[in-house]
Amino acid sequence: MIPLGFYLLVSAILFTIGAFGFLIKRNIITMFMCIELMLNAVNLSFVAFARYYSLLDGQVFVFFVMAVAAAEAAVGLGIIVALFRNRQTLNVDETNLMKW
């Protein structure tokens, strides 16, 4: 028996690392990877709760989250390539055209 709290704690730690990395990293690709890490942390919570309540709905939700993550990665990396082609940089601090 592994307590449910362990899974939720691991999930919280991974989510916090992802959110923290999103804030401190300046490379847009690394920031994007931190978003993927946050999605995975939430997936872990979903699967743990699905197991805990012995329902399958949590795993179905994880399936949908993965589909959204795949779509997001395709479009987001397309945006990053287009951005790099126009600005020749991956640093988000230099991409401040719309910053007031």
Place this chain on the structure above:
Amino acid sequence: MEIAIFLLFAGVAIVSAANILIQRHPIYSALSLIVTFIALAGIYLQMHAEFIAVMQIVVYTGAIMVLFIFVIMLLNAGAEQRVPDKVHVVKYFGLPLAVLFIVETGLIVSSSFSNEGIAVESASINLSGNTQLIGKALYTQYALPFEVTSLLLLVAIVGAIVMAKKEL
């Protein structure tokens, strides 16, 4: 024994997730993220979520991270430079706030689910071969969200093609 396996996978996941932040070069961050995903797949496998574990390997490490590494190599992304004066607020407030958030979550979780456990051995619940059940749920109860997902993927394909056009 099972808790030792869980702690091993969780430790690998957390350490390699922290390594994403420590590394300055994006390719090393991407490789650490792959290790995190594989460790999470091990945790899913231990929870008898075989379908999710295989999806994790195939979709995340097989498709998404390969795409990431492909883009990193295509753009020839170098190591991140240190920004001396802009990150002071993050440096002094971010880490304590992150630790505070983890402690808070841990307290809430431990007070709500203190002595509830997840049966890793599927003696009581027969969910061991649950891929068939997930497939059935996807095509009956979740048929509409499933079709909407296919629409989402179509939109993503069109969006990726538009983004990859010559002039933008």
